[in-house]
Amino acid sequence: MTTIALAGKGGSGKTTISSFVIDYLLRRGKRPILAVDADPNSNLNEALGVSFDGTVASVVDEIMEKKEELPAGMTKDRLLEFHLQDALSESEGFDLLVMGRTEGPGCYCRANDLLRDFMEKLSENYQYVVMDNEAGMEHLSRKTTRDVDALLIVANPTPVSLRSAERINETAKKLKLRIKKAYLVINELGMNLPAGSTEVNLPLLGKIPYDEELLKTSLNSGCVFDSPENSIARKAVFEIMEKLSCFSNGI
Numbered sequence: 001m002t003t004i005a006l007a008g009k010g011g012s013g014k015t016t017i018s019s020f021v022i023d024y025l026l027r028r029g030k031r032p033i034l035a036v037d038a039d040p041n042s043n044l045n046e047a048l049g050v051s052f053d054g055t056v057a058s059v060v061d062e063i064m065e066k067k068e069e070l071p072a073g074m075t076k077d078r079l080l081e082f083h084l085q086d087a088l089s090e091s092e093g094f095d096l097l098v099m100g101r102t103e104g105p106g107c108y109c110r111a112n113d114l115l116r117d118f119m120e121k122l123s124e125n126y127q128y129v130v131m132d133n134e135a136g137m138e139h140l141s142r143k144t145t146r147d148v149d150a151l152l153i154v155a156n157p158t159p160v161s162l163r164s165a166e167r168i169n170e171t172a173k174k175l176k177l178r179i180k181k182a183y184l185v186i187n188e189l190g191m192n193l194p195a196g197s198t199e200v201n202l203p204l205l206g207k208i209p210y211d212e213e214l215l216k217t218s219l220n221s222g223c224v225f226d227s228p229e230n231s232i233a234r235k236a237v238f239e240i241m242e243k244l245s246c247f248s249n250g251i
Contacts, residue, residue, distance in 0.1 A: 033128045169182050
């Protein structure tokens with residue numbers, strides 16, 4: 001099982017890129033895939049053209065609130081696993097799990113332990129896991145996923161966005177996350193990249209050019225699978241994935 005995580009500041013385009021990464025893997029026959037929406041904004045489903053009924057956070061909250069009202073013979077572990085399975089949205093070649101917002105007040109240590117165990121067991125059923133994370137990487141910081149083969153940090157070609165990318169990388173290091181390799185991906189969004197502005201402490205894996213056709217798709221269905229075959233954004237992400245495969249021994 002291979003885990004590819006994407007992170008970036010809000011508006012950087014990481015969710016669209018995450019969807020194209022899944023599109024690439026599907027087209028290469030690298031399935032089944034577990035798509036994990038670990039951003040509280042929870043819009044990866046729209047980019048993938050699927051719906052979801054519940055989030056992991058809502059399931060955990062419900063179990064924690066009713067921990068004294070468990071059905072006879074049902075442990076909290078079994079009940080949580082049962083409901084988490086219900087939160088999994090199945091699709092052709094991939095399944096989607098939406099993490100949702102972080103928990104409220106109270107101690108969730110045991111629930112987080114159960115969630116980690118569930119994620120570890122669940123991931124064994126997939127060839128690839130693709131995680132769309134918020135900038136703070138909350139779910140990664142709680143070790144929801146124990147190992148990450150490649151972290152793609154998405155940034156726009158602006159000083160603020162690039163500094164944010166560096167902070168995300170530093171956060172990952174401070175948290176001692178088990179990330180084999182981190183890379184920078186520039187999403188140009190129609191902006192010209194100033195000379196020298198990519199001089200950050202991250203290897204640049206590639207750039208995503210502005211794609212007007214993709215913008216039209218976003219305004220219509222919002223699903224990247226509906227974008228034209230000649231989409232230059234899709235082509236750029238696919239080239240990045242080919243390069244990643246070369247760098248990471250066939251990731």
